[in-house]
Amino acid sequence: GAGVSQTPSNKVTEKGKYVELRCDPISGHTALYWYRQSLGQGPEFLIYFQGTGAADDSGLPNDRFFAVRPEGSVSTLKIQRTERGDSAVYLCASSLQGTRSDTQYFGPGTRLTVL
Amino acid sequence: AQSVTQLDSQVPVFEEAPVELRCNYSSSVSVYLFWYVQYPNQGLQLLLKYLSGSTLVKGINGFEAEFNKSQTSFHLRKPSVHISDTAEYFCAVNAGGTSYGKLTFGQGTILTVHP
Numbered sequence: 001g002a003g004v005s006q007t008p009s010n011k012v013t014e015k016g017k018y019v020e021l022r023c024d025p026i027s028g029h030t031a032l033y034w035y036r037q038s039l040g041q042g043p044e045f046l047i048y049f050q051g052t053g054a055a056d057d058s059g060l061p062n063d064r065f066f067a068v069r070p071e072g073s074v075s076t077l078k079i080q081r082t083e084r085g086d087s088a089v090y091l092c093a094s095s096l097q098g099t100r101s102d103t104q105y106f107g108p109g110t111r112l113t114v115l
Numbered sequence: 116a117q118s119v120t121q122l123d124s125q126v127p128v129f130e131e132a133p134v135e136l137r138c139n140y141s142s143s144v145s146v147y148l149f150w151y152v153q154y155p156n157q158g159l160q161l162l163l164k165y166l167s168g169s170t171l172v173k174g175i176n177g178f179e180a181e182f183n184k185s186q187t188s189f190h191l192r193k194p195s196v197h198i199s200d201t202a203e204y205f206c207a208v209n210a211g212g213t214s215y216g217k218l219t220f221g222q223g224t225i226l227t228v229h230p
Contacts, residue, residue, distance in 0.1 A: 004158070031216055042119075042205050042220030043159070056217060091159070098216050100147050100209050101166050106159035 002026070004107035006092050012113045013082055021077040021110045023092030029105075031055075031098030032075050034067055035091040037109070043091055049075060050098045082114045117142040117210040121221035129229050130198055136191040136224045138206030148189040149207040149218065150180055159205065165189065176200070201228045 005024045013019050025032050031050055035043035045059040049069045057067075064082075069075040079086055089109040095102035122137040140146060150162040163174025170182040180191045189206060203225050207218040 033216060033218075035218075035220075040222070042121075042207075042223050043218070045217045045219065048216040050216070055215065059217070093159075095216075100211050100215060101164075102216075103161050103164065104218060105161075106151075108156075108158045 004092055004094050004105055006090075006107040006110050008110060009108065010111045010113075012115065014115050015082060015084060017082050017114075019079050019082055019112065021079075021090050021112070023075045023077070023094075023107060025073065025075070025092070025094030026105055027073075029094035029096050030072070031095045031102065032069060033093040033095070033104055034075070034077050035093065037089045037091055039088075046077070048098070055098070079112075082112075084114050087112055087114045117146070117208050117219050119206050119208050119219055119221035121204075121206055121224050123224050124222065125225045125227065127227045127229060128196055131195050133194050134192065134196050134200075134226065136204050136206075136226065138189045138191065138221060140187050140189065140206070140208045142187075142208060142210045144210050144212060147209040147211075148180075148182060149209070150174065150178070150189075150191050151205045151207060151220075153203045153205065153223075155202070162191070162204075196226070196228045198228050198230060200226060202226060 033048040034046040037043045047057040052072045064080045067077045091109045093104040093106045118141045148165040151159040165182045206221040
């Protein structure tokens with residue numbers, strides 16, 4: 001079946017602009033996760049959803065970052081007033097139930113470049 | 116808070132040689148441990164995971180890992196590598212608690228298999 005998909009695959013924007021990154025999880029997966037991977041680093045947790053609600057948003061770096069999942073499926077990560085330091089690959093993952101033992105299935109990522 | 120250290124950033128090895136990729140974690144609570152692989156231009160893929168029980172875990176593509184609680188390690192091994200194993204490997208921990216769905220990743224180890 002279809003895996004996790006993310007759009008766009010690449011996004012180039014200018015400092016100060018607003019961007020939205022989209023994630024389509026595997027059908028039927030109740031949990032959805034966002035991570036950020038900077039060059040040469042491992043993925044860093046941002047937020048995860050159980051259904052429509054954010055169960056843990058402790059990884060969001062500041063209030064410029066916001067994520068929604070209004071119908072419990074597709075999620076959008078929104079970044080306001082982008083800064084050059086926001087440049088990274090943004091990864092989305094989903095899992096069946098959101099338990100600790102669940103396998104998280106990752107999408108290919110969105111590469112964000114802020115000029 | 117939990118942390119994961121991958122002791123080698125790069126590991127070069129010849130084809131058909133054995134390999135060990137090292138991972139140490141720091142956590143004061145019971146942990147679940149994961150190894151993911153990232154092939155060039157692809158998303159992260161689960162290799163194996165330790166939840167409980169036998170400390171030797173077997174995964175896909177001939178990889179295995181051993182959980183050592185006293186040394187807080189979860190090293191990944193393969194007795195004979197192939198060219199196709201060239202990729203970046205990430206160790207991750209889920210320590211539960213208030214961060215129920217969160218994976219904390221190490222910095223990654225780039226495995227390069229030479230003919």
